[in-house]
Amino acid sequence: MSNESLANLMTETRRFAPPAEVAADANITAAAYEAAATDRLGFWAEQARRLSWATPPTETLDWSNPPFAKWFADGRLNVSYNCVDRHVEAGHGDRVAIHFEGEPGDSRSLTYAELQRDVSRAAHALTELGVKAGDRVAIYMPMIPETVIAMLACARVGAPHSVVFGAFSADALATRIEDADARVVITADGGYRRGAPSALKPAVDEALTRPGAANVRSVLVVRRTGQDIPWTEGRDVWWHELTERQPSEHTPEAFEAEHPLFILYTSGTTGKPKGILHTSGGYLTQVSFTHHAVFDLKPETDVFWCTADVGWVTGHSYIVYGPLSNGATEVLYEGTPNTPHNGRWWEIVQKYGVTLLYTAPTAIRTCMKWGDDIPAKFNLTSLRVLGSVGEPINPEAWIWYRKHIGGDRTPVVDTWWQTETGGVMISPLPGVTEAKPGAAQVPLPGISATVVDDNGTEVPNGSGGYLTVTEPWPSMLRTIWGDDQRFLDTYWSRFEGKYFAGDGAKKDADGDIWLLGRVDDVMLVSGHNISTTEVESALVSHPKIAEAAVVGATDPQTTQSICAFVILRGGAAEEEGLIDELRAHVAKELGPIAKPKRILPVDELPKTRSGKIMRRLLRDVAENRQLGDVTTLTDSAVMDLIQAKLPTAA
Numbered sequence: 021m022s023n024e025s026l027a028n029l030m031t032e033t034r035r036f037a038p039p040a041e042v043a044a045d046a047n048i049t050a051a052a053y054e055a056a057a058t059d060r061l062g063f064w065a066e067q068a069r070r071l072s073w074a075t076p077p078t079e080t081l082d083w084s085n086p087p088f089a090k091w092f093a094d095g096r097l098n099v100s101y102n103c104v105d106r107h108v109e110a111g112h113g114d115r116v117a118i119h120f121e122g123e124p125g126d127s128r129s130l131t132y133a134e135l136q137r138d139v140s141r142a143a144h145a146l147t148e149l150g151v152k153a154g155d156r157v158a159i160y161m162p163m164i165p166e167t168v169i170a171m172l173a174c175a176r177v178g179a180p181h182s183v184v185f186g187a188f189s190a191d192a193l194a195t196r197i198e199d200a201d202a203r204v205v206i207t208a209d210g211g212y213r214r215g216a217p218s219a220l221k222p223a224v225d226e227a228l229t230r231p232g233a234a235n236v237r238s239v240l241v242v243r244r245t246g247q248d249i250p251w252t253e254g255r256d257v258w259w260h261e262l263t264e265r266q267p268s269e270h271t272p273e274a275f276e277a278e279h280p281l282f283i284l285y286t287s288g289t290t291g292k293p294k295g296i297l298h299t300s301g302g303y304l305t306q307v308s309f310t311h312h313a314v315f316d317l318k319p320e321t322d323v324f325w326c327t328a329d330v331g332w333v334t335g336h337s338y339i340v341y342g343p344l345s346n347g348a349t350e351v352l353y354e355g356t357p358n359t360p361h362n363g364r365w366w367e368i369v370q371k372y373g374v375t376l377l378y379t380a381p382t383a384i385r386t387c388m389k390w391g392d393d394i395p396a397k398f399n400l401t402s403l404r405v406l407g408s409v410g411e412p413i414n415p416e417a418w419i420w421y422r423k424h425i426g427g428d429r430t431p432v433v434d435t436w437w438q439t440e441t442g443g444v445m446i447s448p449l450p451g452v453t454e455a456k457p458g459a460a461q462v463p464l465p466g467i468s469a470t471v472v473d474d475n476g477t478e479v480p481n482g483s484g485g486y487l488t489v490t491e492p493w494p495s496m497l498r499t500i501w502g503d504d505q506r507f508l509d510t511y512w513s514r515f516e517g518k519y520f521a522g523d524g525a526k527k528d529a530d531g532d533i534w535l536l537g538r539v540d541d542v543m544l545v546s547g548h549n550i551s552t553t554e555v556e557s558a559l560v561s562h563p564k565i566a567e568a569a570v571v572g573a574t575d576p577q578t579t580q581s582i583c584a585f586v587i588l589r590g591g592a593a594e595e596e597g598l599i600d601e602l603r604a605h606v607a608k609e610l611g612p613i614a615k616p617k618r619i620l621p622v623d624e625l626p627k628t629r630s631g632k633i634m635r636r637l638l639r640d641v642a643e644n645r646q647l648g649d650v651t652t653l654t655d656s657a658v659m660d661l662i663q664a665k666l667p668t669a670a
């Protein structure tokens with residue numbers, strides 16, 4: 021990447037100091053950075069003591085065979101015990117663990133004591149189905165408490181789970197069942213989505229007709245919607261029938277810290293999905309610590325809500341393992357943000373008095389598009405920390421989030437991490453960091469990350485390059501399931517001794533880190549590297565724009581030319597002269613080189629099911645090509661609408 025061009029871009033100067041009351045009572049202070057810098061491994065050994073170990077570890081990191089790490093290797097623990105039983109033993113059995121809100125409006129609250137009973141029964145149920153430590157279990161579920169219970173039950177018996185997002189196809193499910201050689205599938209008849217029951221079980225039946233799924237002997241089915249479903253006698257078992265007759269007490273067995281906890285497949289834009297493997301002690305240490313530090317969680321008083329689906333890593337780490345290991349009270353919501361109305365999320369915040377909210381830029385930009393008046397109808401004063409994850413957050417979306425959701429008082433933490441990193445890696449701390457809208461800013465205490473150039477040399481402040489992690493961390497992926505070579509090639513071969521994250525980034529004048537999107541998305545215009553993120557953020561900073569996606573289209577004169585797709589705010593109509601105004605606006609914000617050649621107003625953008633913009637498809641449109649694989653799109657009709665708008669499209 022050419023450093024100068026990036027250094028000139030992005031001129032965000034707004035700053036937000038931590039509110040005095042958050043700073044005064046913060047879980048983590050600036051001293052943690054110093055402690056971790058002085059003795060990084062000692063710092064993590066200290067964090068591991070947040071957990072209850074059957075055998076406390078004496079060893080912190082074994083890095084004798086890099087990049088295959090072992091953390092806390094001689095320690096033993098049970099992850100489920102740490103997320104459930106120990107809170108009951110500490111006298112918090114009556115504390116609500118999960119406030120469940122179903123999409124049709126049904127709700128129920130589960131205390132830690134109830135969670136302990138349900139997880140215990142489910143663990144016995146798995147054992148009755150013949151599941152043994154080390155066996156893989158696939159989970160294909162809606163967002164209901166049984167999903168969390170199923171994951172914890174797997175952890176309890178040492179059976180690594182592989183959660184497959186409920187909206188994935190039978191094909192995607194089959195590939196994942198096959199790759200992990202799963203023995204049992206846990207599913208539901210269906211779940212509620214956009215106001216209607218949506219079936220899940222038929223996709224499982226279809227997946228299990230594939231030869232690769234031949235080793236699946238049982239399908240455990242939760243009844244959620246009550247819809248009619250096909251049934252295979254001898255293989256299919258109702259969850260309620262099997263669990264109800266199990267004992268409500270279960271003694272958890274302690275496993276080695278490096279015992280596999282789960283496999284989670286990354287969507288991956290090309291090739292076979294990668295089964296990211298996470299293990300127990302190090303993973304739980306980091307997700308527990310980061311949830312405590314980044315959200316400043318006070319388990320007695322806070323109500324946490326992470327809006328992600330449990331099928332993504334964000335759901336694994338910040339719905340299941342982080343919050344529950346910390347004894348938090350949290351909200352679990354089944355459905356979509358606009359069912360039955362566009363204010364559903366804010367109604368939920370008001371109903372449960374949510375204090376800590378964790379969501380994605382895509383959701384924030386969608387709310388911007390719907391209009392400021394919608395959150396304004398609800399009482400959101402309980403909120404005290406807001407988090408963002410999944411994509412770079414455009415500064416204007418950050419400001420909107422803080423102002424319209426956070427009442428202009430809450431800190432916003434932009435958390436950078438990946439399925440592979442397991443837990444948050446780079447983020448401001450709400451009681452410590454003076455926040456910069458749009459920047460993840462600083463590696464957390466105990467994390468060493470920086471930006472390097474093509475040769476792997478750290479870039480000076482004010483320059484851009486590639487984000488790398490330079491020291492092992494407790495919740496790092498241990499390998500790609502069944503493919504050590506691919507693990508080495510993908511993450512550890514680009515820069516000697518450093519983890520390559522695949523994201524572009526820059527360091528500002530203070531040395532703070534700004535994420536610039538996937539390296540594959542960087543555009544080359546007349547010899548300048550320009551990040552899609554920066555042009556998108558410049559467009560979103562225009563008052564009429566809610567959301568933007570930018571791609572580089574092949575251009576005979578300039579190598580690539582910038583093509584932007586924009587969504588107008590609050591249903592604003594496209595006015596005469598708007599396109600010229602937007603082009604001039606980008607030129608003013610970033611310089612003439614970043615001015616889009618074409619700007620196309622659209623109603624929707626193509627997104628992956630976890631809400632990330634799929635620029636690859638927009639590039640196909642911009643270059644008048646046949647569309648590539650659209651199977652991971654939330655809604656493939658979006659592409660037809662976009663193509664219909666293009667004057668030159670075939």
Ligand code: 6R9
Binds near residue numbers: 521
């Ligand atoms: C947690 C999660 C990982 C990729 C990552 C990056 C992007 C996530 C971000 C961010 C900028 C942030 N990403 N958080 N980019 N700022 N705060 O999303 O995991 O689904 O594996 O995606 O998401 O590009 O490399 P995963």
